[in-house]
Amino acid sequence: MIAACQTGIARAAIIAFDAEELTASLVERLRTADVAVVALTDDDDARERLRALGVRHLASSAPSVVLADEVAAAVADLESQRTGSLIGSFADTSRALAPQAPSRSEEVEPDGNGIVFAAWGPTGAPGRTTVAVNVAAELAATGSRVLLIDADTYGASVAAFLGLLDESAGIAQACRLADQGVLNAAALERICTKVALDGHALFVLTGVTRADRWAEVRPSALGLVLALARSMFNFIVIDCAFGLEADEELSFDTLAPRRNGATLRCLELADEVYAIGSADSVGVPRLVRALTELDEVVPTLTPRVVFNKVRAASVGRSPERQLREAWERFGPSVPISTFLPADFEAADDALLKGSTLREAAAASPLRQAIASLVDAPIEQRRRGSTRPTSNEMKFSSNGVRLPQ
Ligand SMILES: Nc1ncnc2c1ncn2[C@@H]1O[C@H](COP(=O)(O)OP(=O)(O)O)[C@@H](O)[C@H]1O
Ligand SMILES: [Mg+2]
CATH class of the missing domain: 3.40.50 (Rossmann fold)
Known part of the structure; x- marks a missing residue:
């Protein structure tokens, strides 16, 4: 057939x-x-x-x-x-499946309208997982219901960051059930690992630790998981892989699953994308190139540019000013939104303890800077406003477009 x-x-x-x-x-x-x-x-x-x-x-x-x-x-x-749909989907075979979020009205709690954040950035470990884990932790600590998803099909590491001895690959389980059309709120809750944080629970879908299992994270199923998650959680934070290139031109079977499909689907569906780059002479040009590619594959998106590991030793004195000036001269026209300091003591301490920065190094500069990233979304939720449409988002988040 x-x-x-x-x-x-x-x-x-x-x-x-x-x-x-x-x-x-x-x-x-x-x-x-x-x-x-x-x-x-x-x-x-x-x-x-x-x-x-x-x-x-x-x-x-x-x-x-x-x-x-x-x-x-x-x-x-x-x-x-x-x-x-304004754009085709670049993730799998065509646009997203436009899921109807079937369980939303029947069995799911009221909160609805969960906001989806994606932490993304080029190769070279710029800090995608660090941002995703800690943004999720800060959101969860306010009492919001938060789901953290490890969708990095190249190097899943959320479980390691949180000290979980978890081999269950929650994301693969959720995608399998969604693919079969049997994922509901109860099943998703059951699959999630619950991490206690300041008396609240952070829900986690752990990633596929064996990189050869990437095909289990199917974009169409991931779209269904996200649709359901929006109805169950206030915030969903996704740790994405780096790759964007769609390899269909190289592949004869254009309908074969694509390794970067999961990342692309997440970026298409996210309300807010943090594009994270390392603040050094390798990381900056990589981020510039990655943003150009991003604009080609998901042109409706305006990411928030986040420079991580900002330090004088790699950029020179007044690193933030230097980066801004260099960005204005050479960078794409999306402005830099946030600088996160290099803070090896806090980052290492958290990794060693397998815990979040707010637990391991609450007063550290890195934790403070990441915490301030989430002030706006928390305020938005407090005011009770619903999820912005992608259009509103586009124009509210420093909305300068990349050149075509
Ligand atoms: N601001 C920072 N200061 C110091 N070390 C950092 C900082 N951000 C991340 N790191 C460290 O850099 C390494 C890579 O970060 P990670 O979040 O795993 O990157 P990615 O997910 O992009 O591959 C980790 O060891 C992490 O602890
Ligand atoms: Mg990572």
Whole structure:
């Protein structure tokens, strides 16, 4: 059926077996080939799963006129999704699956509208995990419900940062259930590792520690996990990998999973992206190049530029001024948003203890600087405002666009 759909001869596929093999990835593959999907089933569990996957379904005894209407509606859905989304998705095979967050209204707590942050940056360990873990910790310590996701498919390290002896790869489990359409709030909570922080719990989806398991973090499933997480948590913080390049031009099978798909999907779906660079002569040009690539693959995004490990020894006296001047001369037109000081004592201490900066080095300059990153989102939540639309975000976050 997939082969037939990919030849372009079909507009819709009717799946009449028990739909067990219908996963989020398969639905996305079919939709990418412009094929709408309708399933026939009489099984309650299957119906529930299909609803979670956003697939229209009918009883197998449905009269053919009703089926015809349903097929027409599914095709219309697909068309409106196509025209409704401004950009294609670059993560997997086409745009995001546009998940319906199925469980949101039924079984999930009210908070809704969780804000998604992504910590991203070029290769070379600029501090993505340091920022993600500690931003999540600062948010959780205020009593917000926070989910920290390790989506680094090259070098998962959140568990190590938090001193977790965790090999469970929570993200792979969540993605597997989401792909099958059976992920709900209770299951996601169960998969999360809970870390106690100042009397509050930080929920963590640990990463795939064996790099060869990257294919388990499928972009379409990750999109569903995020949609559900938004309905369960106030904040979701994602530790991303660095790579952006889409390798489809090199690969004959354009629908094969792509290693950078998870990162791309996170960046597409995040409300706020921290683009983190090392403040030295290797890190600055890397960040400049990475931002140019980012603008090519997710042009709607305006990241917050964060320079980490800022120190006079690598940049010269008045490092912040020097960096700003160099950035104005050579950098992309996104302004620098934040400087985080080099603070090896605090960073090492936290790593050694397997704990967050607020626990291991509360008074350290690095912790103070990271804590100030989250003042605005916490204030926003206190005022009770809901998640900004991507458009509002774009213009509120220092919204200067990169040159085309
Ligand atoms: N501001 C900082 N000062 C000193 N060391 C830092 C700082 N930020 C990060 N580090 C250290 O740099 C290393 C790489 O950081 P990490 O967050 O793992 O980078 P990434 O996730 O980008 O690969 C870690 O050992 C971390 O403790
Ligand atoms: Mg990392």
